[in-house]
Amino acid sequence: MDLMTNALRGEGIALSFGGIKVLKGLDVEFRAGEITGLIGPNGAGKTSLFNCLTGAYSPQQGAISYAGEALNGLPPAARANKGIVRSFQHVALCPDLTVRENVMVGIARNGKSGWLDAFLPLPRGIREREEMARSADAALADLGLLDVGERFPGELPPGMQRLVEIARAVVGKPSVLLLDEPAAGLNNSETRDLTKVLRKLASTELAMVVVEHDMDLVMSICDRIYVLNFGEIVASGSPEEVRSNPDVVRIYLGSDEDD
Amino acid sequence: MSDHATHLAPGQVILSRLSGVATSGLTTAILVAVLIVMPVMLGGSWIFTLGLCFANSIGVLAVSLLVRYGGEVSIGHTFFTALGAYSVGVLDTSYGISLWASVPLALLLGVMFGLLFAWPSRNLHGIYLAVTTLALALAVPEMINNFDTLTGGYEGLYVATPFIPGIEMGLQRYYVALFLLVLVCLAVARLRRSRQGMALLLAKTNAAAADAFGTRRVWARLSIMGISGGIGAICGAALAFSGSTVSPGGFTFWQAIFLLVGSVVSFYGLSLTRVLIGGAFVTLVPQLLSASGAWIPVLYGLALLGMILLGHYLPRIREMMSRKSEAA
Numbered sequence: 288m289d290l291m292t293n294a295l296r297g298e299g300i301a302l303s304f305g306g307i308k309v310l311k312g313l314d315v316e317f318r319a320g321e322i323t324g325l326i327g328p329n330g331a332g333k334t335s336l337f338n339c340l341t342g343a344y345s346p347q348q349g350a351i352s353y354a355g356e357a358l359n360g361l362p363p364a365a366r367a368n369k370g371i372v373r374s375f376q377h378v379a380l381c382p383d384l385t386v387r388e389n390v391m392v393g394i395a396r397n398g399k400s401g402w403l404d405a406f407l408p409l410p411r412g413i414r415e416r417e418e419m420a421r422s423a424d425a426a427l428a429d430l431g432l433l434d435v436g437e438r439f440p441g442e443l444p445p446g447m448q449r450l451v452e453i454a455r456a457v458v459g460k461p462s463v464l465l466l467d468e469p470a471a472g473l474n475n476s477e478t479r480d481l482t483k484v485l486r487k488l489a490s491t492e493l494a495m496v497v498v499e500h501d502m503d504l505v506m507s508i509c510d511r512i513y514v515l516n517f518g519e520i521v522a523s524g525s526p527e528e529v530r531s532n533p534d535v536v537r538i539y540l541g542s543d544e545d546d
Numbered sequence: 547m548s549d550h551a552t553h554l555a556p557g558q559v560i561l562s563r564l565s566g567v568a569t570s571g572l573t574t575a576i577l578v579a580v581l582i583v584m585p586v587m588l589g590g591s592w593i594f595t596l597g598l599c600f601a602n603s604i605g606v607l608a609v610s611l612l613v614r615y616g617g618e619v620s621i622g623h624t625f626f627t628a629l630g631a632y633s634v635g636v637l638d639t640s641y642g643i644s645l646w647a648s649v650p651l652a653l654l655l656g657v658m659f660g661l662l663f664a665w666p667s668r669n670l671h672g673i674y675l676a677v678t679t680l681a682l683a684l685a686v687p688e689m690i691n692n693f694d695t696l697t698g699g700y701e702g703l704y705v706a707t708p709f710i711p712g713i714e715m716g717l718q719r720y721y722v723a724l725f726l727l728v729l730v731c732l733a734v735a736r737l738r739r740s741r742q743g744m745a746l747l748l749a750k751t752n753a754a755a756a757d758a759f760g761t762r763r764v765w766a767r768l769s770i771m772g773i774s775g776g777i778g779a780i781c782g783a784a785l786a787f788s789g790s791t792v793s794p795g796g797f798t799f800w801q802a803i804f805l806l807v808g809s810v811v812s813f814y815g816l817s818l819t820r821v822l823i824g825g826a827f828v829t830l831v832p833q834l835l836s837a838s839g840a841w842i843p844v845l846y847g848l849a850l851l852g853m854i855l856l857g858h859y860l861p862r863i864r865e866m867m868s869r870k871s872e873a874a
């Protein structure tokens with residue numbers, strides 16, 4: 288398999304809101320088989336870039352493609368069907384659904400059960416739900432959340448809610464996984480567990496992108512890092528290269544209080 | 547009001563879950579059993595009123611479902627109940643066809659018109675959508691009178707064809723409504739566990755997240771309006787059969803308001819117990835108050851206010867009590 292073609296690419300992505308330029312013509316490439324870090328101070332445009340890639344925002348300029356196929360104009364749902372999924376910086380779980388069901392939503396779109404199954408106790412719908420529940424439990428188990436499957440998100444501490452959101456993103460075996468600050472709100476031991484999980488998730492088929500303010504996490508798991516500042520890529524390369532880049536050091540010393 | 551539904555206080559969330567667990571299964575089964583034997587103990591007029599109460603409960607459920615799964619408020623559901631009621635009335639009086647065919651037709655029409663309404667209004671939310679549904683409700687009596695060759699105009703229609711020949715009509719009017727109510731409640735309980743139902747709930751609370759996992763907003767809106775419209779039409783069908791007459795007076799704008807009020811006083815509950823409370827409110831309160839003449843609207847308003855205040859403070863009172871018992 289040609290790993291180079293299985294990449295999510297953005298070329299010349301420019302996004303502005305009412306004259307305020309949020310992204311200023313970015314070129315990014317997130318390759319399968321790699322964990323790519325996306326770092327930068329608050330307001331740099333990291334989440335906005337995710338929103339462009341997933342179709343929540345339509346950038347005014349630029350081309351977005353996955354495995355050579357153009358994604359511009361495709362709605363978020365269609366991009367999800369291509370295996371491009373994300374987690375949200377602000378936890379976006381449904382409070383009315385149990386933890387397990389929240390994770391099941393991550394694969395619900397692949398279901399074959401129709402409206403009759405939705406209202407009547409037909410064998411196909413029941414079987415499908417059991418299969419989805421099993422997949423969800425497997426994803427929850429990977430994150431050490433199996434025993435809270437029956438609970439509701441509101442009953443869990445914020446750190447755990449974040450992990451549930453990651454479980455929802457990974458349960459469908461995505462080809463591109465965009466994680467927006469997965470470690471925010473996690474304590475040290477939870478962050479260590481998360482690091483292990485993310486390493487375990489990494490595979491030759493998966494392009495993983497991590498937006499994160501926790502530098503230790505980013506430096507330890509990422510193969511490559513993009514540094515974003517005011518909507519521009521100011522540096523990119525291996526963790527060592529980025530760490531020793533004087534621009535990056537300046538940006539991060541300048542915004543130390545953010546962490 | 548949709549705000550109230552989507553952002554429940556923690557106390558209310560816990561309460562609704564506790565009551566959800568308690569009313570599912572055993573409580574519901576006992577309740578159904580009691581309702582089945584009820585006609586043995588009650589006189590004809592009570593049976594008639596209870597039949598109407600069951601039918602109205604279905605309408606309350608239709609409105610509550612829209613709130614719970616769509617996050618939207620309708621003050622126009624009489625449009626759908628009228629569709630269902632006239633399906634039954636017209637097929638009965640013009641063709642002598644009974645519920646076997648008219649209930650499925652009602653469901654079909656309700657879903658169809660739910661979708662037809664949802665498409666042009668798909669980008670409206672909150673008060674804007676509510677006002678649009680209001681237009682539906684206001685149009686209903688006019689439309690009924692326009693098609694008076696079919697609908698019988700102001701006079702209305704009389705539904706007389708039995709559902710199951712040989713059984714006394716008064717009992718049929720009771721049991722058919724009860725049967726439809728239980729059936730709809732069971733179907734709605736299943737929806738909660740289906741992939742479509744879960745997707746709808748996520749779309750209601752977080753449209754961006756639903757989008758990111760393959761649920762389009764337009765799909766969500768069309769689906770919930772179709773479902774709610776279909777259930778509304780079943781309510782109408784049950785009303786027509788249990789009430790035995792179908793006339794424009796049953797589908798006024800006020801009736802649409804009553805359905806919403808019933809939904810509010812049952813706290814948008816979807817369990818049998820809850821929708822029965824709402825249905826009883828819609829059916830019984832106007833009847834009980836009709837003895838008080840000019841005071842009806844005031845008393846109705848007070849009764850409504852009482853229910854809402856109770857619903858608002860009950861969870862807090864319970865929370866306080868449970869905190870006290872924990873401390874003790």
Ligand SMILES: Nc1ncnc2c1ncn2[C@@H]1O[C@H](COP(=O)(O)OP(=O)(O)OP(=O)(O)O)[C@@H](O)[C@H]1O
Nearest residue numbers: 304307309327328329330331332333334335336376
């Ligand atoms: N929908 C929007 N409308 C207007 N401005 C927006 C919108 N979304 C983002 N922005 C602006 O774009 C800029 C970049 O925001 P973004 O959320 O992408 O930053 P970020 O790098 O994710 O920051 P953080 O680390 O705080 O999450 C900010 O100035 C923000 O105000």
Ligand SMILES: [Mg+2]
Nearest residue numbers: 333334335376
């Ligand atoms: Mg962000």
